[in-house]
Amino acid sequence: MSAVTDKIKEICQELILSDEKITQVRDLMNQEINKGLGRETNPQAKIKCFPTYVRQLPNGKEMGKFLALDLGGTNFRVLLIELAGGIAHSNMVSKIFAVPNDIMVGPGEELFDHIAHCLSVFMHEHGVQNEKIPLGFTFSFPCRQEGLTKGVLVTWTKGFSCSNVEGKDVVKMLNEAIRRRGDVEIDVLAVLNDTTGTLMSCAYKNPECRIGLIIGTGTNACYVEKLDKVGTWDGDFNEPQQVVINLEWGAFGDDGCLDFIFTEYDRDVDKNSINVGKQVFEKMISGMYMGELAGLALRRLCREGLIFNGKGSERFNERGSFHTKYISEIEGEKNGEVANCQAILDELDITGYTDEDCRHVRYVCELVSRRAASLVCAGLACLLNRIKEKHAVVAVDGSVYRYHPAFHNLMTAGISKLIDPGLAFDLMLSEDGSGRELP
Numbered sequence: 001m002s003a004v005t006d007k008i009k010e011i012c013q014e015l016i017l018s019d020e021k022i023t024q025v026r027d028l029m030n031q032e033i034n035k036g037l038g039r040e041t042n043p044q045a046k047i048k049c050f051p052t053y054v055r056q057l058p059n060g061k062e063m064g065k066f067l068a069l070d071l072g073g074t075n076f077r078v079l080l081i082e083l084a085g086g087i088a089h090s091n092m093v094s095k096i097f098a099v100p101n102d103i104m105v106g107p108g109e110e111l112f113d114h115i116a117h118c119l120s121v122f123m124h125e126h127g128v129q130n131e132k133i134p135l136g137f138t139f140s141f142p143c144r145q146e147g148l149t150k151g152v153l154v155t156w157t158k159g160f161s162c163s164n165v166e167g168k169d170v171v172k173m174l175n176e177a178i179r180r181r182g183d184v185e186i187d188v189l190a191v192l193n194d195t196t197g198t199l200m201s202c203a204y205k206n207p208e209c210r211i212g213l214i215i216g217t218g219t220n221a222c223y224v225e226k227l228d229k230v231g232t233w234d235g236d237f238n239e240p241q242q243v244v245i246n247l248e249w250g251a252f253g254d255d256g257c258l259d260f261i262f263t264e265y266d267r268d269v270d271k272n273s274i275n276v277g278k279q280v281f282e283k284m285i286s287g288m289y290m291g292e293l294a295g296l297a298l299r300r301l302c303r304e305g306l307i308f309n310g311k312g313s314e315r316f317n318e319r320g321s322f323h324t325k326y327i328s329e330i331e332g333e334k335n336g337e338v339a340n341c342q343a344i345l346d347e348l349d350i351t352g353y354t355d356e357d358c359r360h361v362r363y364v365c366e367l368v369s370r371r372a373a374s375l376v377c378a379g380l381a382c383l384l385n386r387i388k389e390k391h392a393v394v395a396v397d398g399s400v401y402r403y404h405p406a407f408h409n410l411m412t413a414g415i416s417k418l419i420d421p422g423l424a425f426d427l428m429l430s431e432d433g434s435g436r437e438l439p
C-alpha cells in the first residue's frame with residue numbers, strides 16, 4: 001500500500017487489529033462462552049449459548065417431503081424439499097419474498113400474517129395446499145428454546161423491531177397466523193436458527209461438520225458441544241451426549257469487553273442504530289453495518305481534505321449511502337484497476353476524483369473487511385480449539401462470505417494462525433442452507 005499517504009495511514013490506524021489484540025478477542029470469547037454455558041453464570045453472560053435441542057446431525061439418508069420457512073433478513077424464503085435418501089435424488093423448489101420495511105418495524109401480528117400469506121401463495125403455486133407437510137421454521141434471531149418446537153424471541157436484531165413478539169413463542173405466533181387464514185395447514189417440526197440450518201444442510205453432505213457460521217446481514221455461529229459442558233442443559237443425557245449450541249455471538253462485547261478495539265466509526269454506527277449498545281460484535285462484522293463503517297471513515301478523510309479534494313457530495317454524506325456491496329465490488333477488481341470504484345463514486349455523485357482517490361477508497365474498504373474477517377477468525381479459532389477435532393468442517397453462509405472476493409482466503413489464513421497445533425479445518429460454503437441473501 002505504498003500509494004497511501006502517511007496521513008491517511010495514521011488516521012486509519014485504529015482500524016488495524018494487531019495479532020495480539022486478535023488473540024485477546026479469541027480468549028475473551030472463550031471466557032464468555034464458558035460463562036454462557038454455566039448455569040449460574042449464564043444470566044450475566046452476553047453470549048447466550050442457547051441449547052437448540054438439535055442432538056443429531058443429518059447423515060444424508062433422510063427421506064420425505066418437507067416445507068421450510070426462512071426469515072432472518074430483508075428476504076423471506078419458502079422452500080419445498082423432497083429428500084430421497086441421497087443428494088443426487090433430492091429436489092427443491094423455493095421462492096423469495098421481500099419483507100417490506102413497514103412490516104419489519106410494525107406490529108408483530110402483521111409480520112406473521114405476511115409470513116402465512118406468502119406460505120399460502122407458495123403452497124397453492126405448487127399444488128400442495130391440501131397436504132399437511134412437516135415444516136421447519138428458520139427464524140434467525142436470538143431465541144431461547146424450550147424444545148425443538150418452542151422458541152421465545154429474546155430480542156430483535158438486524159433492523160427488525162416488530163412490537164409484541166419479544167418474550168413470545170414464535171412457533172405459536174406462526175401457528176396462530178396460519179389458523180387466522182384457515183386456507184392451509186402446517187405441522188411445525190422444529191424452529192431453528194440459520195446457523196443451525198447451515199450446519200445441518202452441510203452435515204447432510206459432509207459428516208465432519210461441527211460448526212455453522214453466518215456472515216450476512218447479521219453474524220452468528222453455532223457448534224456441537226458435549227452435554228457435560230452445558231451447565232444450562234435441562235434435557236435428557238441419552239446418546240448422543242451432545243447438543244448444538246446457538247451462541248448468538250453477535251452480542252459479544254455488549255458488556256464493554258471489546259471497547260479496547262472500538263473506533264470512532266463503531267461508536268457512530270452503534271449510536272445511530274435502532275438497538276444502541278447491543279450486538280456490538282455483529283456491528284463490527286456484518287453486512288448490515290460494514291458499508292457504513294467504511295463510509296464513515298471515508299467521510300472523515302474527505303472532511304480532512306485527504307480525498308476527493310475535500311469535496312464529497314450530498315449523496316456521499318448521507319448515512320447509509322456507502323453500501324456493503326460496494327466493498328465487495330471495489331475489492332473484486334484487480335489491483336491497479338479502478339473501473340468499479342469509479343462507477344460507485346459516480347453513483348455517489350462525487351466529481352473530479354483521481355485514481356489516487358480510488359486507491360485510498362480501496363484501502364479503507366480493505367481495512368474494514370480485514371478487520372471483520374479477523375474478528376470472525378478469532379471466534380472460529382476459539383470454537384475449533386474447544387471442539388479439538390483433528391479435522392473439523394465449518395459450514396458457512398451469508399452474503400458477506402458469499403460475495404466478498406477475499407473473505408474466504410482471509411479467514412483460512414487468519415484461523416490457521418490462531419488454532420492449537422495439530423488441529424485442521426475446512427470452510428464449506430452452504431449451497432442451500434439458510435436464506436439466500438442478495439449481495
Ligand code: BGC
Nearest residue numbers: 140141142157214218219220
Ligand atoms: C441474529 C442471529 C442470526 C444472525 C445471522 C443475528 O443478528 O441474532 O440469530 O443467526 O444474525 O443471521
